[in-house]
Amino acid sequence: MTLLDDLSAVLGGAFAAAGLDAAYGRAARADRPDLAQFQCNGALAAAKAAKQNPRALAQSVIDKLDAADIFADVAIAGPGFINLALRDDWLAARLGEAGPWARPAPEKIVIDYGGPNVAKPLHVGHLRAAIIGESLKRIARAAGDTVIGDAHLGDWGLQMGQLISELELRQPDLPYFDAANKGPFPDAPPITLGDLEAMYPAASAACKEDEARAELAREATKALQDGRPGYRALWRHFVDLSVAAMKVDYADLGVDFDLWNGEADADPLIPEIAEDLRARGLLETSDGADIIRVARDSDKKEMPPIIFRNSRGAVGYHATDVATIVDRTRAIGPDRMLYVVDARQRLHFEQVFRAVDRAGYFDEDKLEHLWFGTMNGKDGKPFKTREGGTLKLRDFIDMVTEKARERLVENGLAEGYGEAETNDIAQKVGIAALKFADLSNPRTSDYIFDLDRFTSFEGKTGPYLLYARARIRSVLAKAAVAGAGEAGPIVIGVAEERDLALALAGFADAHRDAYEKRLPHILCDHAFGLAQVFSKFYAACRIADEADETARASRIALAELVAAQLDQVFDLLGLPAPERM
Ligand code: ARG
Numbered sequence: 257m258t259l260l261d262d263l264s265a266v267l268g269g270a271f272a273a274a275g276l277d278a279a280y281g282r283a284a285r286a287d288r289p290d291l292a293q294f295q296c297n298g299a300l301a302a303a304k305a306a307k308q309n310p311r312a313l314a315q316s317v318i319d320k321l322d323a324a325d326i327f328a329d330v331a332i333a334g335p336g337f338i339n340l341a342l343r344d345d346w347l348a349a350r351l352g353e354a355g356p357w358a359r360p361a362p363e364k365i366v367i368d369y370g371g372p373n374v375a376k377p378l379h380v381g382h383l384r385a386a387i388i389g390e391s392l393k394r395i396a397r398a399a400g401d402t403v404i405g406d407a408h409l410g411d412w413g414l415q416m417g418q419l420i421s422e423l424e425l426r427q428p429d430l431p432y433f434d435a436a437n438k439g440p441f442p443d444a445p446p447i448t449l450g451d452l453e454a455m456y457p458a459a460s461a462a463c464k465e466d467e468a469r470a471e472l473a474r475e476a477t478k479a480l481q482d483g484r485p486g487y488r489a490l491w492r493h494f495v496d497l498s499v500a501a502m503k504v505d506y507a508d509l510g511v512d513f514d515l516w517n518g519e520a521d522a523d524p525l526i527p528e529i530a531e532d533l534r535a536r537g538l539l540e541t542s543d544g545a546d547i548i549r550v551a552r553d554s555d556k557k558e559m560p561p562i563i564f565r566n567s568r569g570a571v572g573y574h575a576t577d578v579a580t581i582v583d584r585t586r587a588i589g590p591d592r593m594l595y596v597v598d599a600r601q602r603l604h605f606e607q608v609f610r611a612v613d614r615a616g617y618f619d620e621d622k623l624e625h626l627w628f629g630t631m632n633g634k635d636g637k638p639f640k641t642r643e644g645g646t647l648k649l650r651d652f653i654d655m656v657t658e659k660a661r662e663r664l665v666e667n668g669l670a671e672g673y674g675e676a677e678t679n680d681i682a683q684k685v686g687i688a689a690l691k692f693a694d695l696s697n698p699r700t701s702d703y704i705f706d707l708d709r710f711t712s713f714e715g716k717t718g719p720y721l722l723y724a725r726a727r728i729r730s731v732l733a734k735a736a737v738a739g740a741g742e743a744g745p746i747v748i749g750v751a752e753e754r755d756l757a758l759a760l761a762g763f764a765d766a767h768r769d770a771y772e773k774r775l776p777h778i779l780c781d782h783a784f785g786l787a788q789v790f791s792k793f794y795a796a797c798r799i800a801d802e803a804d805e806t807a808r809a810s811r812i813a814l815a816e817l818v819a820a821q822l823d824q825v826f827d828l829l830g831l832p833a834p835e836r837m
Contacts, residue, residue, distance in 0.1 A: 726835070
C-alpha cells in the first residue's frame with residue numbers, strides 16, 4: 257500500500273464510523289505544503305450530498321478518528337478541509353518500506369513502442385516512442401506486470417517494394433531479380449547499409465514523380481507479399497542490415513526490446529483472417545478493395561473503413577496491425593496491449609481497435625494508444641537537422657554526447673578520470689539529458705528541443721539529477737572514509753529531515769500515479785523534488801561531522817535511502833547514471 261492508500265484507509269474508517277461512505281476519506285498531498293502535509297476534501301462532498309454543514313461534518317469525522325499513533329495534528333481548515341500532519345516517529349518507521357507500488361492484480365501486457373522502418377532513418381516520433389515506451393515498460397514491470405516489449409518494425413509496406421524495384425533498376429543482373437530463380441541466394445547482402453539508406457529517399461522521390469515508376473513499386477510489393485523467392489531473399493537482407501544498425505542505436509539509448517518482430521511476422525495469418533472475416537460478413541469488397549467498416553452511429557467525426565487489402569491484393573498498415581493483434585493473442589495471450597506511437601496515428605489506431613473488437617479478436621477497452629506530442633525545433637515545427645533533413649538517431653546521440661562533454665568541462669566535472677571514463681560519463685550525461693527532457697514533458701504535450709537547456713547542470717534536467725545522485729554517493733563515501741559509522745534508525749529532528757522523509761515516503765504514490773495515468777513525467781517530478789529537498793537537507797544538516805551519534809546515523813540512513821531511491825527512479829525512467837562525475 258502506498259502512503260496515501262494507508263492514510264485514506266484510516267480516514268475512510270473514520271468516515272464510515274460517522275455513518276458516511278468510506279470513499280470520502282481519500283487523502284492527498286496538501287495543496288499548500290506550508291500549511292499542512294496532507295489533506296482530505298471528502299467532508300465537503302459528503303456534506304453536500306447529505307445537505308449538512310461541512311465543518312460540522314468534518315468535526316464528526318475527526319471525532320471518530322482513532323489514529324493518535326499516526327497523526328500529530330488534525331485540523332479543520334476553510335470551508336471544511338481536514339488538514340493533517342504525520343507523527344515523526346510514524347513517518348520515520350515507514351521509510352524502510354518506501355519501495356515501488358505493487359499492483360494488486362498484475363497483468364500480462366504487450367507494449368509496442370518501436371516502429372522503426374527498415375531502411376528509413378528513425379524520425380523524432382520514433383525517438384519519443386522509444387524513450388517513453390521504455391519507461392512505461394519499466395514502470396509496469398516494477399508494479400508487477402509481465403511486460404513484453406515489441407519493436408514492431410515497419411518491414412512490410414510499400415517502402416519494401418520501392419526499395420526492391422529501385423535495386424532492380426540499378427542492378428538488374430543480380431540473381432534476386434530472375435523470376436525463375438528459386439534460390440538458394442547468396443548469404444552476403446548485395447549492398448551495404450549505407451547504400452540501402454541512400455537508396456530509400458531516391459526510390460521514394462522517384463515513385464512520387466513518376467506514375468510508371470510507382471507502379472513498379474506496387475508490383476514488387478505484391479510479388480514480395482506473394483512470396484517470390486528472390487524478392488523475399490532480398491527483403492531478408494534489407495531487414496537484417498537495418499536491424500543490426502538499429503540495435504546498436506537503441507542500445508546506446510538504453511532501449512531494449514524483448515521482441516524484434518515486424519509487420520511481416522503477422523503476414524502469414526492474413527489469408528485465414530480474411531477468410532474468417534469474409535465468412536462472418538465483416539469483410540466487404542468496395543471498389544475492388546477488401547474493407548472493414550468501423551463507423552458507429554454515435555460517431556461525431558468521420559470514421560473511414562479500414563482497408564484490409566487494396567485492389568491489387570496487397571496488404572498495408574491496417575491489415576498488418578490487425579493481424580499482429582491476432583498473432584500476439586495466440587503467441588503470448590496478453591491481457592492488454594499498449595501502443596506508444598505518435599499522436600498523428602490516432603485515427604489509425606482507433607480504426608484498428610474498432611475492427612478487432614468488432615471481429616471479436618480483442619476487446620478494444622484493453623487496447624490503448626498512448627499517443628504523444630511532437631518534439632519540435634525552435635521554429636515550432638517537428639525537429640529537423642540543421643540541413644532540414646530527418647533526424648538520424650546516430651547523429652542525434654553524437655550531438656548530445658558532444659554537448660554533454662562541453663558542459664562537463666565548463667563545470668569542471670569528470671576531470672582527471674582518464675579518457676575512457678570521461679567518454680562514458682559524457683555519453684551517459686548526454687543520454688540522460690535527452691531522455692529526461694523528453695520524459696519530464698507530459699507525454700501528450702509538444703515540446704521544443706533546446707540542447708543548451710537540456711544539458712544544463714542547473715534546473716530540472718537530467719544532468720542536474722545525475723549530479724545530485726553522484727554527489728550523495730560522494731557524501732556517503734566521504735562519511736565512510738571519515739569513520740562516521742553506519743546508518744542507524746531514522747530520527748526526525750529538524751524540518752529539513754522531515755521534508756526529506758516526506759519526499760521519500762511519496763515514491764510509491766508517484767509510481768502508482770505514473771503507472772495508472774501512463775505518464776512518466778510524474779516520476780521525473782518526484783525525482784527532481786527529492787533531489788531538491790536533499791540539497792536543502794544537506795545545506796542545513798551536518799552528516800559525517802555531526803557530533804550527536806544518533807542524528808549522524810539517522811542522516812546517513814536518510815542519505816542512503818535517497819541515493820537508493822534515485823537509483824530506482826532512474827531505473828524506472830531508463831536513465832543511465834555514472835558512479836561519479
Ligand atoms: N512503422 C510505423 C511508422 O513509422 C510505426 C509503427 C507503430 N506500431 C504499430 N503497431 N503500428 O509510422
